[in-house]
Amino acid sequence: MPVYKGETLKMILIYAAAILIVTWILAPLGLIFLSAFAVPSEYYDIRKPIPTKFTLENVNTLLFILGAWRSTLNSLFVAILTILISFALGLPAGYSLARFMFKGRDTFKLLIIGLRMFPIIVLAVPLITIYLQIGLADTLIGVALAHTAMSLPFVVLITSSIFAGIPVDYEEAGMVFGLSRMEAFLRVTLPLALPGLAAASIFVFIMSWNEVFIASVLVLINRTLPADILISALNAPDPLKFAAGFVMVLPAMIFVFIARKYLIQVWGITIR
Amino acid sequence: MVEVRMENLVKRFGKVVAVDHVNLTIKNGEFVVLLGPSGCGKTTTLRLISGLELPDEGKIYFDNRDVTYLPPKERNISMVFQSYAVWPHMTVYDNIAFPMKIKKIDEKEIDRRVKWAAELLQIKELLNRYPHQLSGGQKQRVAVARAIVIEPSVLLMDEPLSNLDALLRMLMRSELKKLQKQLKVTTIYVTHDQVEAMVMADRVAVMNRGRIMQVGTTDEIYNKPANLFVAGFIGSPRMNFFEASVSDSTLETSSFKLTLPEEFKRVLEKQETVIVGIRPEDIYPVERGIPPGVKTIELEGKVDFIEPLGSDTIIHLKIGEILLLIKVPGSFLVEYGRKLKIALDLNKLHIFDKKTEKALI
């Protein structure tokens, strides 16, 4: 690659900076990975900089003896439920926002954006009281509903921009050739929107998976993973803490890898 | 005000060779236009000269200074972008003043020059406005004003008129040309519009697929095209082409024979098949009369289609399988389907080698 005269030094610095940044981000992840699998005795021996003996013991203990496996399943359940409900509610809303000019459309949009900025902590506190009354306290469904409330604005905004990006012409062509509006939507628009929707659902998943405040407040026994870790990990011996860190990070990393192309696009839209 | 010399410039983007061994010298103070269809490499070449891109091979000299790998700011150039690139957060005044501000020129001098440029481009009243308050044409003038306030060695323009409506384009064409004559700055101008090129250029460099097909004055490009591409690209409506096999000085097509005078024998000597070209305005309907002193060769065909354009009419004449377009004054009337005798101006006959596509005469 040709370089401007006198810029070789600059290029070296740029590459150096790039390497530094990559290390800054990846090293801590690598380290927790190491720690999660390191033999505890090596951990407590401070003279050894890097562990050499590895074991599945930590992760095992965490997951099965301490019940983190159940929490993981709970988190999974909540996340999937959240995706289902928020998309069931949000997708039609997003579609309407994109396609129809209804009265109060702009106010609606503003409301949604405003909602996003609102701290969800305010929700958590009364929610437990309300839930106690209607019997949703300490249930996963309750958490899922709370997560849905959190992610609904995001889902509406992003589905509306996805649908806005698919020209109405396609649907209209479908309708001209005999499809009803609903059929046109299902058979023409939806397949086209699928990649974007998939990416959006990954985001909702990650948000729900990582959410800790509401989850901790709302449930006692059926905890989600972050809540569980927050409450119990504080008192656990270090190696278990690290195993916990690893277990939380792994799914997120997998999803980042899968969805990497959509990350900026989608995130950028939501923030806007 | 420098001479720009490009030697064997090559620029690749992946597998695509955008600029393919380009050699060109632009004289001091000359207005040269890089003309060609989209993707021919003209904009890339311009960007190489500007320093916004760096070549993979070859060299660029301003006078005798090797600028090939210098960043743009060290080349002392000015550029007018296709999208104007007038900074939206600065007033017109600040936009024009910017190049001078960077060069740390004295404020009084900056003010004098900004006003001078604004006067020249007739935008003096707009100095305090912001770009979003201006029309396209006005923004374009701001871009030009900004480009002339410092005294650049080379002025580069990348399709500056293509976003303007037709009328404005015509006006700006002459204004830019007059401006350049006044400033005497070496100018390199990129466009895909041949009318612009022909009107404004001292010389035109026609490009296709990264290569320069021909460099010459408007007259040379038009009347003496060096190859098939240039002949077909320049001129509207396009030059007529047909293939013919050669025997002695006779050209034989699928539909007719042309026996050319002796002088053509030498040119056709080693050829088996050639491509013949003749411009629509160089074909005359016999009945309308042939201009005096013009040597011609005659053919007869049937009128297949008529395009009345007002001042001119284009007649599509079919001779067997071959279609020829003839340009006649609008007053000459014909009907569909009738037979028409035409005369081809021998002086304006172009013959191209079929394989190399180079002009033989």
Next chain:
Amino acid sequence: MIVFVGYPIIETVRLAFTHPTTGEPTFYNFQRLFEDAYFWSALKYTFLLAGIVIPLQVAFALGVSLLLLKKFKGSGAVLYIFLIPLTISDVAAALIWYNILTRNGYLNRILISLGILDNPIYFFGYQYRNMELIALVITEVWRATAIVFVIIFAGLQMVGKEYLEAADVFGASQFEKFRYIILPMLKPSLQTALLIRTLFAMQVFAVVWILAGRDIPVLAGETYYWQVELKNTNVAAAYALIIALISVTLGFLYIKFLKPQYLER
């Protein structure tokens, strides 16, 4: 959805103003809150943390955005890697840095084995509150810079390439280009990033809770504490309300002072 969000908000207000034992409307909860030393600490630390972390993150995010402007080999990979922390929960981030900074953590181990240190640096524990703050800053910068970065980077992308090229052509140095062209055109993105990051910062919770417990109180942490451990919903509601109030005020100030400028453009 309005119901779902609106009703709880009203409930929160109601709870905050209800006396825990008598059930009458009162300022009692707020009184308890203001008398509690932890509240003022929490207020101070929430803003302190935000005040330290946010400028660092903005500078860092700006730097990385500019770096990635220059398309060098592997810049795409750097981009994706930089975004990874977006997917990592605050709990996990806290654990990750705990792993590194704790007494037996990698920082100490490597420094000691290299002979640079004789004794480990302590980041955690009540006596080391200032170190805890540093640990928090490091963790937050690691975790959340990407949030600011995405906004700024997207904004940078939207600055048309020609504006930057024109600056190059007319002789601007990198610094001049940044100061006169990039920065002004990034203003809207910077403002958005600042607002969003600040709003999030008001709610900082898990990272602090895990790394410093109540050594460094923060508003959200106190809310949690009163709700879950003291089981006093009313005071917790009061805390939540205060957080909401601060957020709304910030949002309001933003709209009032910064937005109009942008809209004019």
